[in-house]
Amino acid sequence: MKHPFASVNFCLAVALIVLAIPSASQVATGKSDFGSYGGGPFDVVDLGNLNTSFTIPIVHKNGRGLPFIYDLIYNSSVWYPVTSGSTTSWTPVTNWGWTSTWGGVSGYLTYSAPITYCYDGQGHPDGETVYYQNWVYHDPWSGKTHAFSGSMVIYSGGCTGTSVYSFTSTASDNSGLTLSVNNGTGTIITKAGISIVPPTSAPTGPVSAPKTDYNGNQITSTTAGVFTDTLGTTALTISGANPVNFSYTAPGGTATYAVLYGSILRGLSGWLLPRAA
Numbered sequence: 001m002k003h004p005f006a007s008v009n010f011c012l013a014v015a016l017i018v019l020a021i022p023s024a025s026q027v028a029t030g031k032s033d034f035g036s037y038g039g040g041p042f043d044v045v046d047l048g049n050l051n052t053s054f055t056i057p058i059v060h061k062n063g064r065g066l067p068f069i070y071d072l073i074y075n076s077s078v079w080y081p082v083t084s085g086s087t088t089s090w091t092p093v094t095n096w097g098w099t100s101t102w103g104g105v106s107g108y109l110t111y112s113a114p115i116t117y118c119y120d121g122q123g124h125p126d127g128e129t130v131y132y133q134n135w136v137y138h139d140p141w142s143g144k145t146h147a148f149s150g151s152m153v154i155y156s157g158g159c160t161g162t163s164v165y166s167f168t169s170t171a172s173d174n175s176g177l178t179l180s181v182n183n184g185t186g187t188i189i190t191k192a193g194i195s196i197v198p199p200t201s202a203p204t205g206p207v208s209a210p211k212t213d214y215n216g217n218q219i220t221s222t223t224a225g226v227f228t229d230t231l232g233t234t235a236l237t238i239s240g241a242n243p244v245n246f247s248y249t250a251p252g253g254t255a256t257y258a259v260l261y262g263s264i265l266r267g268l269s270g271w272l273l274p275r276a277a
Contacts, residue, residue: 052076053143058104058257059248063230065217066194070104070227070236070246072259073143095202099140101244101259105219105227106198106209107140109179109186118159127157135169135179137188137198146171148179206238 039045043054053075061068078097079090100108112134120126132152136145150169155161171177176191188196193214199207206225212218217230229235237247243258 049077055143058246059236061229061235063217063219065213065215066211066219066230068105068219068227068229068235069141071099071141072101072104073099073140075143099138099143100202100204102203102206102225102238103138103198103209104140105211105221106196106207107138107188108198108202109135109137109188109200110202111135111200116159118157120158127155127159129156129159129161130154132181132184135181135186137171137177137179137186138202144173144175146173146175146177148172150179150181152181152184 036047037044038047039052043052045052053073056072056074058070058072059068060070075097078092080093081088082091111132113130113132116129116131117125118127118129130153132154133150135148135150137148138145148169148171150167151164152167153161153164155163166180166182168178168180171179178189180187180189184200186198186200188198190196195212196209198209206221206223208221208223210218210220219227219229221227225238226234227236227238235248239245239247240258243260245256245258247254247256249255
């Protein structure tokens with residue numbers, strides 16, 4: 001099946017994926033319930049912080065209980081300040097403002113893991129305590145981030161204390177999301193009762209991240225890049241690194257779109273190009 005050629009240029013797209021933990025000084029992204037917005041019809045501008053966001057729909061498909069929705073979302077607030085000691089530097093957010101190519105159904109979690117060292121009576125290192133804290137859920141549907149309190153604490157060596165391997169926390173932004181962490185695996189529960197097991201970092205390749213509603217209907221993904229909807233059919237297949245190829249079944253046959261990321265002289269740009277099947 002031939003598809004008409006079209007191209008869309010986007011400013012400030014992905015150059016590479018880096019792990020970045022949002023800080024309190026990072027501009028809020030996505031749309032909040034009581035924000036003021038302008039722009040449109042393609043882009044949305046937050047009038048409070050001037051963050052610009054837009055959504056590129058890849059596949060929207062009805063299902064049993066859970067529809068299959070896969071979008072790419074961009075937020076223009078790319079840089080935020082990070083202070084280490086007396087030095088402050090500007091750091092890019094994960095994926096340069098784009099949602100992860102591989103996390104469109106599940107999103108992903110990030111956290112920080114500061115370490116405290118223990119010493120023996122002679123001042124020699126004798127163990128460590130690791131605090132897994134500052135958990136943040138990166139929402140793939142709105143581009144928002146949701147912060148949670150709570151920590152996993154692991155003692156080892158000569159460090160004494162009771163290790164904490166699990167905790168449950170409610171998002172601080174009144175979104176109704178709950179995070180349950182058990183031995184490093186985080187599960188997000190939405191206020192509608194949908195359970196999501198996202199990866200614990202921005203995925204740079206295919207991941208297994210199931211999404212289940214309260215009736216047991218499930219959307220799954222595999223490490224081969226195949227997404228299956230609640231009807232048990234293949235809804236989307238993702239392959240490649242640059243370009244990233246999105247393939248799905250259209251009324252006239254298989255449709256494939258390629259997303260290319262690269263830099264140009266006056267910024268970073270990405271192109272979304274339909275390809276002939």
